[in-house]
Amino acid sequence: MDHASNIEDQFIGHPFRDHDNLPYSIFSGNQNTVPVVLKKKDHHRNTHRKIVSFKKSANSGNRKAGAKNAADFSKIIGRDRKMKDVFREIVDVAEYDYPVHIFGETGTGKELVAEAIHETSPRRNGPFVPINCGALPESLIESELFGHVKGSFSGAIRDRKGRFELADGGTIFLDEIAELSKYMQAKLLRFLQDGKFEKVGGEKTVTVNVRVISATNKDLRKEMKKSNFRDDLYYRINVVPVHLPPLRDRKSDIPLLVDHFLKQATRRYNRSPLTVSDDAMVLLKGYPWPGNVRELQNAIQYSFVKGNGSEITRNDLPIEINDTRLFMNVNSMSRKLNVARVESAIKKTGGNKAKAARLLDVGRATLYRFLNEHPDLQESFCT
Structure with a gap:
């Protein structure tokens, strides 16, 4: 789908004007969520294309005319070669339900990339549920992830769904996964194996359909050598690794x-x-x-x-x-x-x-x- 060539300020926060004023047009190959690719012809009429950012095409409401409006779907900004590689990886992995592990230093935008993968995937109409595994105390993290039943502990006055249940049909993003205890790592491993879990204090097995994307700023291989992270869990979550470059x-x-x-x-x-x-x-x-x-x-x-x-x-x-x-x-x-x-x-x-x-x-x-x-x-x- 080709849009008008006047694209200044259509991208996320910054114009894309070429220094030699060569004409650009937007190229996209998917009517829902696509990488935005700039396509230009040089003075020799050769065509060059490059991914520069991501957009989501959304129905404008005028279905009779089939009109669509381009709307921001991610705040990932970059034209550097390393970021283009990340954009391509997002497109490559989005189609599949395999677990993705994102590695990047603090502040590189790991959650933005996880959300971009979700928004580009067949699960885009389902929920995207993020949780920072390092932000909650050990006493709460199990209940937060898997939920609890009424009376399972002091203060559990009613049944409560956890993040995995809330993410059913969509994607859960486990940020700072390296902070999970060995007990929680084992429970997560079981879920990754068969998609099932029990709530805190519950006996009924819950089954959900969730894609898992995880992230950390630590080297998990080093954590494995120090016996801080389970080898079997590492190989489960690291099916498709994505590395974010530092600024x-x-x-x-x-x-x-x-x-x-x-x-x-x-x-x-x-x-x-x-x-x-x-x-x-x-x-x-x-x-x-x-x-x-x-x-x-x-x-x-x-x-x-x-x-x-x-x-x-x-x-x-x-x-x-x-x-x-x-x-x-x-x-x-x-x-x-x-x-x-x-x-x-x-x-x-x-x-x-x-x-x-x-x-x-x-x-x-x-x-x-x-x-x-x-x-x-x-x-x-x-x-």
């Missing part, structure tokens, strides 16, 4: 994310559009972001509150980001490396990274970091 490994997406968070804030508080100064963007792209996208969102919200003008400056950034040494180091590299200089080095060296680094008078690690921030340039080098 420091996809810094080319930072301007898109900043733009998205600023637009969110200006819409919510009815303020005029804001831009980001070059100095501030240098710092935002140079900071390592240990808290990943969530930390970036918090930083932009802080800057939005502190800034008074039409532009976010480096002085509006949180103190840990507005670091003079960081600015000097990053700014020094940006003076040595820019897109034009690197493109020239690519041509002169035939795409050889080692030779290009010597020509640019930078270390190979410095060049690699720059290329990670500019994935389109990365593709020009020999592999």
Whole structure:
């Protein structure tokens, strides 16, 4: 299904204008939930396509005309090569009911990816039920997951459904699954084997039809070696692994994310559009972001509150980001490396990274970091 080529601001929080103003159109292959693929023709009339984000097509109510409106279904934002790989994995795994395990550092968006898998799957009309396994005490987690019957413990004044029962026909998302006790791991393993469980204090076996997606920021193989996580459960939940890259490994997406968070804030508080100064963007792209996208969102919200003008400056950034040494180091590299200089080095060296680094008078690690921030340039080098 091809839509109109004017797509600025149709995507989640950020426009997609090509630097050479080549025309884009939206390509999709599924009328319900699809990855959005940009399709463009270059000056030689060759067609290029790339996944950039996800959308859900929803009936607009005008069934006679068959009209459909595109609506946001996920806040996953990214055009970096690593995120395109994640988008493809979402599409690949959504069709099947196999358990999926998402690994990613804190703040990388594991729940968003789990929800995207659900919304792209045949279960999309069923419930999506998330639970953070590390947020509840051991005394409550079993009841929260599997429910309880009246009188099973002090305070159980009526029967209560657990998250698995509430997710019947849909998807349950078990975040921070590594925090489950060995007892709860065993009970979860039994459910994964036959789809059955008993409520706390109950004798009746309950059967539900639920897809399980789990996530953690821990290395489960290391947890297995330390006897903190069951081997058999690991192999049950890790049928299809999905790895989310940290923000420091996809810094080319930072301007898109900043733009998205600023637009969110200006819409919510009815303020005029804001831009980001070059100095501030240098710092935002140079900071390592240990808290990943969530930390970036918090930083932009802080800057939005502190800034008074039409532009976010480096002085509006949180103190840990507005670091003079960081600015000097990053700014020094940006003076040595820019897109034009690197493109020239690519041509002169035939795409050889080692030779290009010597020509640019930078270390190979410095060049690699720059290329990670500019994935389109990365593709020009020999592999």
